[in-house]
Amino acid sequence: MERLKIAIQKSGRLTEDSQNLFTECSIEIQDGKRQLLAPSPNFPIDLLYLRDDDIPQYIEDGIADVGILGENIYVESGASLRIAKRLGFAKCRLSLAVQRSEKYSGADFFQGKRIATTYPNIVKKYLAEKGISAEIHQISGSVEIAPNIGLADAICDIVSTGSTLMSNGLKEVETVMYSEALMVANQNLSAEKEQILQKLLFRIAAVETAKKNKYILLNAPNESISEICSILPGMKSPTILPLAKEGWSSLHSVVNEEVFWEVIDQLKEKGAQGILVVPIEKMIL
Ligand code: ATP
Numbered sequence: 001m002e003r004l005k006i007a008i009q010k011s012g013r014l015t016e017d018s019q020n021l022f023t024e025c026s027i028e029i030q031d032g033k034r035q036l037l038a039p040s041p042n043f044p045i046d047l048l049y050l051r052d053d054d055i056p057q058y059i060e061d062g063i064a065d066v067g068i069l070g071e072n073i074y075v076e077s078g079a080s081l082r083i084a085k086r087l088g089f090a091k092c093r094l095s096l097a098v099q100r101s102e103k104y105s106g107a108d109f110f111q112g113k114r115i116a117t118t119y120p121n122i123v124k125k126y127l128a129e130k131g132i133s134a135e136i137h138q139i140s141g142s143v144e145i146a147p148n149i150g151l152a153d154a155i156c157d158i159v160s161t162g163s164t165l166m167s168n169g170l171k172e173v174e175t176v177m178y179s180e181a182l183m184v185a186n187q188n189l190s191a192e193k194e195q196i197l198q199k200l201l202f203r204i205a206a207v208e209t210a211k212k213n214k215y216i217l218l219n220a221p222n223e224s225i226s227e228i229c230s231i232l233p234g235m236k237s238p239t240i241l242p243l244a245k246e247g248w249s250s251l252h253s254v255v256n257e258e259v260f261w262e263v264i265d266q267l268k269e270k271g272a273q274g275i276l277v278v279p280i281e282k283m284i285l
């Protein structure tokens, strides 16, 4: 029986969320502190712990089958892989920033300037699309200090809150791309590996759906049950059970959490009492 090799970041911002993705799907995993390749004892996957920069190449070469990495790293690598799923964590943006004292009136500013970045390919493509030619200096870390030490006029780097830029006297002036964690896969997986991937994606979807929904239980007088059902959309077929108390029923259903907060006052107005909202662990539609 084949096993799916999944590359994840060994140690960094993506590691914990990547590992949680498996454990929430009831897939037991081992961490990568002592071993590079960690088989799961209860699901046919092996985790391969790597530096995030190495993940695209490993998958393209078929050493790993699937990987979890930032969109920024995937796009920069130019590797031709398939995006199996957008995972929604590690959200950030890649932005151009200049010294705060600079007058900035538009992207033409970068004409003939020196830009320091870890993402030369993304920056080159962005500037080419705008018809701007600039000098790109590829550096591997601490990009934000480049303008202060006279190495560059501007930088292109990852931003989430902007506090790193601020503390280095820089201001963000253009967003080059938005990024989130992706699950990517080799284009030519064997049928058996593809089947394992689909099984994994099915579990991830069930966990995702469950997070968005809650199980709701409430008590209400019989005469308002039908109105309560119409207030709570998405309740195709609530379960209604008679209470021991004459003229009252208990209503059970699944609702979107956001909807629940919007209609809570209306529910109480209709006489709903003892409202319980409980988390759902897995949900298959
Ligand atoms: P490695 O040692 O594996 O090469 P790294 O130092 O290159 O790690 P990290 O800083 O751990 O990378 O970031 C990993 C990814 O997390 C980035 O490529 C990006 O997609 C995302 N990321 C980085 N910074 C932030 C942030 N401030 N907020 C949200 N996501 C971020």
Ligand code: MG
Binding pocket: 051, 052, 053
């Ligand atoms: Mg890296």
